[in-house]
Amino acid sequence: MIVVGCFSWSCFMVLxxxxxxxxxxxxxxxxxxxxxxxxxxxxxxxxMERIPHF
Structure with a gap:
C-alpha cells in the first residue's frame, strides 16, 4: 500500500x-x-454507507 501510494502521488505531481x-x-x-x-x-x-457490512 505504501508503494502504491508513493507511486500514485508521484504520478499526480508529474501530471x-x-x-x-x-x-x-x-x-x-x-x-x-x-x-x-x-x-x-x-x-x-x-x-460505503449504502453497502451492508457483514
Whole structure:
C-alpha cells in the first residue's frame, strides 16, 4: 500500500507539472483539484454507507 501510494502521488505531481505548462492558472487548478476530490470523497462515503457490512 505504501508503494502504491508513493507511486500514485508521484504520478499526480508529474501530471500536475505537465498540466501547469499548458494551463498556467495555478490557483484555479488547485481549486478544481480540491472540488473534484471533495466530490469523489462524497461519492465514496455515500457508497460505503449504502453497502451492508457483514
Amino acid at each position: 500536475q507539472g505537465i498540466t501547469l505548462k499548458s494551463y498556467p492558472a495555478e490557483l484555479a487548478m488547485t481549486a478544481w483539484i480540491c472540488l473534484l476530490a471533495t466530490v469523489e470523497g462524497a461519492i465514496v462515503a455515500l457508497l
